[in-house]
Amino acid sequence: MARPHIEPFVDRDVTFKNMPLPGFGRGMHYKMLSMDTDTGACTMTVQLDGGYRQTPGFSWSEWEMIVIEGELQVDGRTVRKGHYFYVPAGYAMPAIESAQGALVLMMYNTGEPSLVETTEHHPLAQTDLYHDVDSYLDIAWAPGNVVRPAVATGILIKLLNYNPISHAMTFLYCMSPACYQDNISYHDCAEESYHLWGTSWMMQFGEIPTGGYFWRPAYINHGAFASEFGCIALGRVDSKLFNHFHYNPWSTPKQNQRRAAARVYQRDPLLYKWMVSYSHNHPHGPEDFEQTQAVRGPDHPHNEPTTDGHKQSHWHTHKHHHHSHD
Amino acid sequence: MTFKNLFIDHERSSEEEQWVREELAEQEQRFAKIDQQMHDLAPTRAKWYEEFFDRISVRGFNADGDQKVKIKRENLPAKPQDREDQVIWKYGVDSDDNG
Numbered sequence: 001m002a003r004p005h006i007e008p009f010v011d012r013d014v015t016f017k018n019m020p021l022p023g024f025g026r027g028m029h030y031k032m033l034s035m036d037t038d039t040g041a042c043t044m045t046v047q048l049d050g051g052y053r054q055t056p057g058f059s060w061s062e063w064e065m066i067v068i069e070g071e072l073q074v075d076g077r078t079v080r081k082g083h084y085f086y087v088p089a090g091y092a093m094p095a096i097e098s099a100q101g102a103l104v105l106m107m108y109n110t111g112e113p114s115l116v117e118t119t120e121h122h123p124l125a126q127t128d129l130y131h132d133v134d135s136y137l138d139i140a141w142a143p144g145n146v147v148r149p150a151v152a153t154g155i156l157i158k159l160l161n162y163n164p165i166s167h168a169m170t171f172l173y174c175m176s177p178a179c180y181q182d183n184i185s186y187h188d189c190a191e192e193s194y195h196l197w198g199t200s201w202m203m204q205f206g207e208i209p210t211g212g213y214f215w216r217p218a219y220i221n222h223g224a225f226a227s228e229f230g231c232i233a234l235g236r237v238d239s240k241l242f243n244h245f246h247y248n249p250w251s252t253p254k255q256n257q258r259r260a261a262a263r264v265y266q267r268d269p270l271l272y273k274w275m276v277s278y279s280h281n282h283p284h285g286p287e288d289f290e291q292t293q294a295v296r297g298p299d300h301p302h303n304e305p306t307t308d309g310h311k312q313s314h315w316h317t318h319k320h321h322h323h324s325h326d
Numbered sequence: 327m328t329f330k331n332l333f334i335d336h337e338r339s340s341e342e343e344q345w346v347r348e349e350l351a352e353q354e355q356r357f358a359k360i361d362q363q364m365h366d367l368a369p370t371r372a373k374w375y376e377e378f379f380d381r382i383s384v385r386g387f388n389a390d391g392d393q394k395v396k397i398k399r400e401n402l403p404a405k406p407q408d409r410e411d412q413v414i415w416k417y418g419v420d421s422d423d424n425g
Binding site for chain 1: 333334335336338339341342345346349350352353356357360364367370371374375378379381382385386387388389390391392394397402403405406411412413414415416417418419421422424425
């Protein structure tokens, strides 16, 4: 059944537990924020003791991490608060150490936390997807109007990770002091947030302070929104983020879902008709030929003719129609 | 979570199975506590709803970004009489029994 609706939850209200799973070593403590009941995928606040060392290795699950406080030493670099990592499943990370201790947020997306000690990537690892960045210093804040309808001007984002197929995103967002957005929103996707600093307010759930967290399944009302003194948070969505705004606080998830479908019908009637009327509504979606099409494979002969990019056969090979102007 | 669907199939050890079971049991307790807290917030929330209705009819509803539309009071939604207000839905649409 995926992850349940956990909103709001403040990690400051509970104590850390020792991480007992093999591979993670001594000195790792965690607070569980939410867990997928099917897969064990989870999000945790993690405290690493001073002197902590995690051996090189990979996880069976893809995972993400952001440093909340303190410093980590990774592959000869020292990374500080705001540093974000996206690590594909099977990607062998070098040793992760913390000389003075650190507080981090760890998100295992497709399975329970795991660490297989090795310096070699798993053969199935999509290693080119790995990236890390100092999100505080090396990414600028951008307006939150990357999607329309958009959030109010006082809400800004920094995009950290984006899936071009599902449109899932990981991002930092902030609300400026005295930020207000007077609407109720819901999405077609699950949404998660962890308050790195500051307090915000939502009409259904009250205030979420530093260390505040939510995991919200799709189609659940949230908002109006406000922040008196500002806040910064890490947010995630598991597929395309579309803001369905309205002002009825009593609508239910099913009503919201039906409205979302009605809007697809209003916007893309031909597609809607094909999907519904012809029973092409398989739960895993119809075939995407780009993902299943036959490909030439490595033994196929190289294209002939070739091009260096500057000359194309379709340029200047046809006969021009010459005529004179008066 | 779909994300990039990156998962490499493997056998979960008995130790990992046990850990997941314990965490899920604790999550049930965590959920129940939140559910109760949000139930207890209902009277305050009802006041917040009325303040919201007042703001969107006087100052405007954020239709898109900072674009505000004033909602006439007669067009504000009426509270359903056949059910209590609910803001926590354990598994979203799968927990909605309202038809």
